[in-house]
Amino acid sequence: MTHPVTAGTKPVGVWRTPEESLSDASHLLTIAHDSSAVARLRPAKINFYLKVANRLGFNSEEVLAGSGVTPENLTDPRHLIEVADYIHIVARMHQLCDSPSLAFTLGEQLTLGDLGILGYTVMTSPTSAEATKLWFQYISVFFGGLVGFACELVGDQLLLSYLPDSRIPDALLQFSIEERICCDMALQRLIGIPEFPVDRLTLTYSQPRHVDCYRDLIPCPIDFDSKRNTMLLSSNALAIPLKGADPETHQHCLKLLTSAHVFANAGSTFPYRVRAILHGNPQLGIDDVARMLHCTPRTLNRRLEKDSLNFSQIQAEIRLEVVETLLSTTDLDFRAIARQAGFADARSLRRFFKTRTGMTLQQFRDDCARNHARMSAGV
Incomplete structure (x- = not known):
């Protein structure tokens, strides 16, 4: 099967040079600051929770109980979920599932379909640089969460810093960071990268009992009890061409993403x-x-x-x-x-x-x- 190649992109199977990768990283730094993590959330995230809860044996009413969210709200893509309701639903998921590794289960269950238009845009990106840029720029808009991020160049590597919102209760802080990391790691699976090149992970909390879940998901050195929550990506993280590249579909999806971002980011x-x-x-x-x-x-x-x-x-x-x-x-x-x-x-x-x-x-x-x-x- 052949894949389209457009001007300015590399053919599938050709790796970009370190200089090109750094150029991509610099571009990522200028535009992919997640300022939407504290905005109200779209229904997609809650619908995803309900899908996973159903597979674990719980119904929607149990998960939504006590929140201000109704099933009707979740059928309206324009509806925005209040932060307090989101936190309540996350707490309910924790209470019902009673699993310390819930975040890893959620990461395993995430599909491109759960992400709507973002999923299609990422999937049709020409390179991992474009996919990564879009992922971090829009994941909180279309999928929500209260852990934002910032990124910076460290030599020829890219350092992601995870920034939890101050409204996250202490009891849910570790889960929230785990879920964001698992969600980000799902990117490698969703766009067909065999192994996302993570060099190091640092986390502010102590080593949990389910540490093996971390090691299975992220085969790199992991430092617990650190001062910051960070993920260090090697330089070739942005140098991988994607097999699902489709320039025409990609451009159409980008227009839809931009429009939705302006609307959903208003509450930052x-x-x-x-x-x-x-x-x-x-x-x-x-x-x-x-x-x-x-x-x-x-x-x-x-x-x-x-x-x-x-x-x-x-x-x-x-x-x-x-x-x-x-x-x-x-x-x-x-x-x-x-x-x-x-x-x-x-x-x-x-x-x-x-x-x-x-x-x-x-x-x-x-x-x-x-x-x-x-x-x-x-x-």
Whole structure:
């Protein structure tokens, strides 16, 4: 069977060069910040839960009990689910299934059909770069969830940071992160990639009893009790041509996706949008971010003040996260880390980091190395 090849794409079976992959990664960074994770949710996610619950022996009434969601709501694709109702339904799923590995079951059951138009758009993408970009840009819009993400380049690798919404109850936090990761890992299966090239996974919670589920799904080093929830992808993650490429269908689906995104993303919070922009480029200042959000710096800070925040506070938080990630996952020297995190020089970075953490850069890096060594040794 042959597959169409259009101008500007590689034929199936031809791998892209590292330079082309990095170009794709840079493009992904500029547009694929998930600012919709805190918006209201479309029915697709709840309908998917009901499908899985039915296979596990539970009916819709049991799952929806006590929520403000009715079966009629779920037949209307324009209906948006309130966050509180979504959290209630997730809690009900947990209560009914009583399985610590529920998130992995959900990931296994996910199909392209569950994703609607997003599924078709991803499936017809020319390369894994395009599919990955669309997946992370639109998955929260069309499938929902309260764990967003930001991505950044670390050398020739792509680092995804998972950002749980503050409204997630502590009892559901681990499940929410697991579900997002399992959903993202399902991408490799849905678009026909034999093995998604994940180099490392770091998680903020302790190693769970069902750790074997992680190892079966993600054959890479996994660090629990870490400072951030991240997934590090190797450079060839964006270099894989897809067999299902269909340029004409793909372009049609893209138009539908764009239209739906504008509608569904209307409820995103302003602070989250600021954070998403800074996660992608921590070097940006308040003037840059204000321009991207079509407002003045004064208006930007005024809107942040409604949530008891200011730009400097958010910028410092993001830069600290970036520095900690680069220290723990790379061998970059301190000058290179300073540049990537938006500091004028290594001296400014050292002063900032010491003030924030009480540790030197080298002390933090050494601690991370020791923790990783203990995890690798199974201690």
